[in-house]
Amino acid sequence: MSGIKDRVAIIGMGCTKFGERWDASSADLMVEAAYEAFEDAGIEGKDVQAAWLGTVSSFRTGQPLADALKLDYIPITRVENACATATDAFRNACYAVAAGVYDIVLALGVEKLKDSGFSGLAVPEAPGSDVNPPVPPPSQFALAATRYFHEYGIPFEEGKQTLAQIASKNHHNGTMSPKAHFQREVSAEQVANAPMVAWPLGLFDCCGVSDGAAAAIITTPEIAKTFRDDYILVKGIGLSVGAFGIMRNDWDFTHFPESVRASQAAYQEAGISDPRREIDLAMVHDCFTITELIIYEDLGFSPRGRASEDVESGTFTLEGDLPVNTDGGLKCFGHPIGASGIRMIYEVYKQLQGKAGQRQLQKADLGLTHNLGGRPGSFTCSVALFGTRD
Amino acid sequence: MAGIAAFGAYIPRYRLGASTEGWGSRAERSVANFDEDSVTMAVAAALDCLAGRDRQDIDGLLFATTTPPYAEKGCASIIATALDLRRDIFTADITDVLRAGTTALKQALDSVAAGSARQVLVIASDNRQGAPKGEAERSSGDGAAAFIVSSEGVVAELEGFYSLSENMMDVWRSAGDPFVRSWEDRFAIEEGLDRILGDAIAGFMEKQGIAARDVGKLALYAPDGRRHAQLARQMGFAPEQLQDAMFGRLGNTGAAFVPMLLVSALEDAAPGQLIVAASYGDGSDVLGFRATGTIADGRAGIGVAGHLGSGQNLDSYETYARWRDVWVTDAASRRPQAQSPSVSALWRESDKNIRFYGATCNQCGFVQYPPQRVCVSCRARDDSSPVRLSDRPGRVFTYSMDYLAGTTDTPLVVTVVDFEGGGRALCMMTDRELDEVKIDMTVAMSFRKLRVVNGIHNYYWKAVPQRAVASEPVPAS
Numbered sequence: 072m073s074g075i076k077d078r079v080a081i082i083g084m085g086c087t088k089f090g091e092r093w094d095a096s097s098a099d100l101m102v103e104a105a106y107e108a109f110e111d112a113g114i115e116g117k118d119v120q121a122a123w124l125g126t127v128s129s130f131r132t133g134q135p136l137a138d139a140l141k142l143d144y145i146p147i148t149r150v151e152n153a154c155a156t157a158t159d160a161f162r163n164a165c166y167a168v169a170a171g172v173y174d175i176v177l178a179l180g181v182e183k184l185k186d187s188g189f190s191g192l193a194v195p196e197a198p199g200s201d202v203n204p205p206v207p208p209p210s211q212f213a214l215a216a217t218r219y220f221h222e223y224g225i226p227f228e229e230g231k232q233t234l235a236q237i238a239s240k241n242h243h244n245g246t247m248s249p250k251a252h253f254q255r256e257v258s259a260e261q262v263a264n265a266p267m268v269a270w271p272l273g274l275f276d277c278c279g280v281s282d283g284a285a286a287a288i289i290t291t292p293e294i295a296k297t298f299r300d301d302y303i304l305v306k307g308i309g310l311s312v313g314a315f316g317i318m319r320n321d322w323d324f325t326h327f328p329e330s331v332r333a334s335q336a337a338y339q340e341a342g343i344s345d346p347r348r349e350i351d352l353a354m355v356h357d358c359f360t361i362t363e364l365i366i367y368e369d370l371g372f373s374p375r376g377r378a379s380e381d382v383e384s385g386t387f388t389l390e391g392d393l394p395v396n397t398d399g400g401l402k403c404f405g406h407p408i409g410a411s412g413i414r415m416i417y418e419v420y421k422q423l424q425g426k427a428g429q430r431q432l433q434k435a436d437l438g439l440t441h442n443l444g445g446r447p448g449s450f451t452c453s454v455a456l457f458g459t460r461d
Numbered sequence: 462m463a464g465i466a467a468f469g470a471y472i473p474r475y476r477l478g479a480s481t482e483g484w485g486s487r488a489e490r491s492v493a494n495f496d497e498d499s500v501t502m503a504v505a506a507a508l509d510c511l512a513g514r515d516r517q518d519i520d521g522l523l524f525a526t527t528t529p530p531y532a533e534k535g536c537a538s539i540i541a542t543a544l545d546l547r548r549d550i551f552t553a554d555i556t557d558v559l560r561a562g563t564t565a566l567k568q569a570l571d572s573v574a575a576g577s578a579r580q581v582l583v584i585a586s587d588n589r590q591g592a593p594k595g596e597a598e599r600s601s602g603d604g605a606a607a608f609i610v611s612s613e614g615v616v617a618e619l620e621g622f623y624s625l626s627e628n629m630m631d632v633w634r635s636a637g638d639p640f641v642r643s644w645e646d647r648f649a650i651e652e653g654l655d656r657i658l659g660d661a662i663a664g665f666m667e668k669q670g671i672a673a674r675d676v677g678k679l680a681l682y683a684p685d686g687r688r689h690a691q692l693a694r695q696m697g698f699a700p701e702q703l704q705d706a707m708f709g710r711l712g713n714t715g716a717a718f719v720p721m722l723l724v725s726a727l728e729d730a731a732p733g734q735l736i737v738a739a740s741y742g743d744g745s746d747v748l749g750f751r752a753t754g755t756i757a758d759g760r761a762g763i764g765v766a767g768h769l770g771s772g773q774n775l776d777s778y779e780t781y782a783r784w785r786d787v788w789v790t791d792a793a794s795r796r797p798q799a800q801s802p803s804v805s806a807l808w809r810e811s812d813k814n815i816r817f818y819g820a821t822c823n824q825c826g827f828v829q830y831p832p833q834r835v836c837v838s839c840r841a842r843d844d845s846s847p848v849r850l851s852d853r854p855g856r857v858f859t860y861s862m863d864y865l866a867g868t869t870d871t872p873l874v875v876t877v878v879d880f881e882g883g884g885r886a887l888c889m890m891t892d893r894e895l896d897e898v899k900i901d902m903t904v905a906m907s908f909r910k911l912r913v914v915n916g917i918h919n920y921y922w923k924a925v926p927q928r929a930v931a932s933e934p935v936p937a938s
Contacts, residue, residue: 189796191865198803200810202911202921204889205866210875213861221859221900270862270872317877318829318837320885324859324877 074340078169080295080302081457082288083112086417089283089405090252097129097183097284098139104284104410105140105179112288113298116140119288120173122147125160125180126409128194136179153444154356155310156180157285157412158453162308164289174294180414181284182407192280192408208358209269209277211446216271216361218324223376228263231271233379234360235262238275240388241357241396245403247429252279252405262360276360281405285413287420292460301424306437306456307343309336317448325376329452330369330443337439337454338371346371347393350456351435352422354415356443357400366441367395370454389430397422397430408444412453415440419457463573464615465608465750466580467759469510470724471502472604472711472768474892474928475775483778486599490712492775493588493603495784495869496891496909499526500536500920502717503586504543504908506605508852509762510582514609516544520578521551523569525561525585527716529554530910530918532636539920540584542815543908545849551578559632559682559742561585562606562720566738567746569610570619580611587715592640593787600685601641602712606720606765616759617727617750620735623665626744629653650684654741655692658682661745662696665737669749673697677734677752680704680722682741684713704736711769716742723750725765730756763928771928773894783869796867801915812847817906817922819884820845828883851922853880855888855904862895874898878924888924903927 085107087100095103109115124136124147133147150160157180164178187193191207220230242257257275265273295302311332316322334346343349353370357363367378372386372393381387387395398404398418401411419438421427427435437458444451478489493502503524522544524537537552551572555565562585569581586605591597631649634641643649658681666672679698683689686708693703704726706718714721719740726736730752739747763771775781782788812818813831820832822845827838830850835842855878862872874890876898890898891909904924911919 187797191796193797195797196800198800198806200806200814201800201802201914201919202810202814204875204887205868205873206875206887207863207866210861210863210866210873213863214859214875214877217861217900218859267862267864267872269864269866272861315837317887318831318833318885320858320879320883322885 075165075169075308076306076340076342077292077304079165079289079305080292081305081416081420082290082295082298082302083108083114084285084287084417084420085111086250086285086414087283088250089281089407089414091185092282093185095282097135097181100183100282100284101136101139101179101181104181104286105177108177108286108288114175114288117143118175119145119177120175121145121167122177122179123150123160123164124148125150125156125178125412126182127151127153127156129181129183129409153451154358154408155412155442155444155451155453156409158440158442158455159310159412161287161413161416161455162310162453165305165308168289168291175288175290177286177288178413179284179286180410180412182409183282184280184407185282190280207269208446209272212359212361213269213272215324215365215447219361219365220271222323222325225379227271231263232259233382234276234364235259236382237357237360237363238262238402241400241402244389244397244430245399248398248404251399251403252281253399253403272359272361278358278401279403279405281407283405283407283410283414285410285417287413287416302460303420303423304458304460306458307337307340308453308455309333309340310453311336313445313448313450315449322448324447326365326369327443327447327450327452329450330366330441333452333454334370334441337456341456343456349437350393350439351437352397352419352432353393353395353439353441354398354400354418355395355441357396357402358406358443362443363395363400370441389432394432397427397432412440412442415442416455416457423457423459462615462618463570463610463612464618465727465759466611466614466616467510467514467609467761468724468727468764469506469512469607469762470605470721470765470768471505471509472765472772473497473502474772476772477778477781478774480774481778482776488599488709489774490600491602491604491772492781494892496911496923497588497603498530498910499528499586499588500530500539501908501910502588502603502605503540503584503607506586506607507540507544507582507584509764510607510609511544512761514761516546518580519546519550519582521569521572521581522546523553523555523565523581523583525555525565525583525716526587527557527559527561528588529556539815542811543920545816545851559716560740560744560746561716563738563740563746563748566608566610566720566748567622567624573610573612579613580609583608583610585717585720587717589641589715590639590785593782597641597643600713602714604711604714604721605717606724608720615753616756617730617736617752620749620751621665621669622749623661623668623747624744625657625661625664627657629657629743650688654683654688655695658692658739658741658745659696661747662739665747665749675735676702676737678702678704678726678730678736680719680726680736680738681706682719682739707769721765727752727756728760728764728766732756768928799912799914802917802919804917807919814921816849817851818847819850821848828880830884830886848884850880850884851906853882854927855880855906855924857900857902857904858885859900860890860898862898876904876924878904888922890925891923892925897926
């Protein structure tokens with residue numbers, strides 16, 4: 072097993088403005104993201120030899136991508152893997168290049184959620200007995216928050232305050248992201264006092280539901296050199312899928328094994344032994360504030376039960392030791408499900424190239440993205456690592 | 462000789478009463494939650510009756526109600542499955558008339574006496590709906606009673622019976638009518654209740670060769686407390702002979718009313734006491750039972766007294782009106798329309814959904830819900846035994862309260878429940894007050910109606926806070 076480290080490179084990326092894109096269809100979003108990536112890479116649509124389209128509910132096949140971009144009878148595969156969809160589309164594209172089958176490929180994630188007329192997620196399900204509790208995502212993660220507070224003896228008010236700081240940090244970062252869905256400051260006090268959505272999680276503990284698309288052009292490092300000097304290398308990708316662990320009485324709701332497994336796999340592939348020190352920035356799946364808190368521990372950034380101390384000391388802010396969600400995260404950049412993973416890669420790519428504008432970090436050589444789909448007990452998690460060229 | 466071997470009851474947790482805003486009456490009545498109906502209450506009463514007994518011994522199930530959820534499709538078979546009874550049993554729904562409960566009891570007694578069944582489970586359950594703010598709504602109640610009728614282990618022996626059948630249009634509800642209708646009160650009482658019940662009880666006593674003074678307790682139908690006392694007095698019964706009908710606390714529970722009064726009488730009966738149950742509706746059934754020396758063994762669960770004593774007033778009439786779809790509210794979240802459940806999936810998953818079976822791995826002993834082909838712990842394939850989790854107590858591991866899930870009981874309380882002896886399930890919690898929901902709280906499982914889509918009443922189990930056991934029978938008012 073040789074792994075993916077340094078075997079593929081990103082030479083171009085694009086990302087639409089995320090948000091309530093009443094003006095744009097799925098096809099508009101795909102064109103917007105893909106053409107930014109093409110221009111960034113200095114290629115044309117006809118140069119793309121194969122493509123992977125990530126979407127959860129906007130399309131069933133890869134064909135709409137050919138339709139939108141007028142791709143020329145090339146192979147296109149639609150990938151769906153819950154909230155890890157885009158990263159998995161990217162992952163499959165990387166493996167195809169690493170296998171030597173193609174030279175230049177496109178991975179694109181898109182989601183058009185705001186046409187449903189429903190402010191939550193309206194994802195159709197296959198016919199079934201329909202007896203399972205109707206547990207929307209906020210409640211799924213609220214189950215983790217309740218247990219986390221209990222397990223570590225954190226009083227309700229104190230726990231809410233820690234979560235509020237996470238949301239407030241991401242809102243602050245979002246103000247410096249022109250493409251983010253939400254771009255205004257929200258104080259920790261506002262977050263903590265917001266109306267309940269799924270106790271103990273309030274409105275501002277939840278990420279946005281958005282429209283958007285993001286795209287990446289992937290090639291080999293050798294070919295990348297002929298396009299640009301500041302291409303970005305893939306250092307490792309881990310994917311872990313849980314087998315309904317919630318059935319186990321020892322499934323604790325205070326850590327997510329899929330995040331641990333996927334990150335360990337990626338760290339191993341990239342040769343990382345001390346993630347907290349080695350990683351410069353991380354884009355993680357903050358679908359809810361509690362998720363980001365638990366991720367700090369699952370990814371090895373904070374000791375178990377003590378992530379709140381790192382939140383308190385500002386570790387994960389733009390000025391901290393390990394900035395997390397520098398672009399505002401799902402919380403503020405928005406969460407068009409099938410696009411989010413590549414949006415995260417887009418931010419890491421820009422930071423590593425030194426092109427992140429106002430929110431640019433001083434040191435950005437190794438970045439991480441983390442996507443978590445599904446629900447506690449049966450997650451699909453992807454973690455990817457990216458580095459600057461040697 | 463055939464008789465009653467066990468009895469139980471169910472009364473919903475909630476009451477419309479003095480502290481219910483907008484109710485406008487000091488009198489209490491029980492009220493089924495939005496996810497309860499005659500089928501779910503029947504299951505609850507039967508569980509109360511069956512507690513600790515071997516369900517494999519039941520040869521038949523008769524379900525009596527005037528409010529079956531289906532006009533075409535049996536309910537007794539749903540109940541029998543939820544109760545995890547055998548498949549080779551006789552089941553029937555006895556419906557449409559207020560005396561359906563005693564009719565079912567009489568038929569079960571006949572079956573046992575004839576030797577066609579050893580034990581028959583009889584359940585009467587009703588949640589009749591009166592028009593908003595009307596007398597029927599004010600005086601009705603929701604509840605259920607259950608009996609095991611048997612020739613062995615009898616705690617109350619059938620001593621005699623007498624029935625009258627008469628076509629009487631005093632209370633009725635046509636197919637498609639949402640609410641119960643009735644004719645003028647004075648006519649209904651004089652030519653209906655007083656005359657027919659009076660004749661039936663007199664006929665019973667004459668047939669048995671007894672007088673009113675020989676009766677220990679009379680479980681007597683009546684629409685309200687005044688008529689109840691008046692009718693008993695007219696027939697020569699002393700107030701202490703009259704079984705407390707819980708007017709102003711329970712309400713008239715329709716086809717389940719007299720059966721529940723009978724349960725209540727049996728709960729307090731002394732050996733040798735004669736208990737007479739007299740129902741009413743297009744005639745009357747009068748059944749006389751004599752308590753045996755083992756009468757105290759007939760009660761396994763918390764019965765009428767325990768359920769009556771562990772209720773609480775609903776916050777407002779508005780909540781009740783929403784539960785009954787009398788007040789249709791806007792679904793603010795615009796959640797997409799629910800799709801019909803797949804009938805083939807419901808059929809395939811019946812053991813999991815209705816019997817609430819988990820599986821115990823034969824290799825490693827791990828209990829899992831829902832049952833898995835491959836063990837979640839040791840990965841053994843197709844090597845497990847079913848285990849019924851519906852009557853196992855559970856403990857809340859974690860929970861959330863969802864304000865946007867779009868259910869009637871916002872916020873929806875979602876819990877992760879660990880069952881005693883193993884197994885864990887993600888469950889909705891119902892019949893809950895928010896301030897009692899805690900990690901480690903003890904819960905029981907309760908059979909409930911999730912929703913009705915495409916005319917399909919989709920039933921499943923939910924967690925409920927454990928009902929307090931009444932330490933002493935509730936005193937008569």
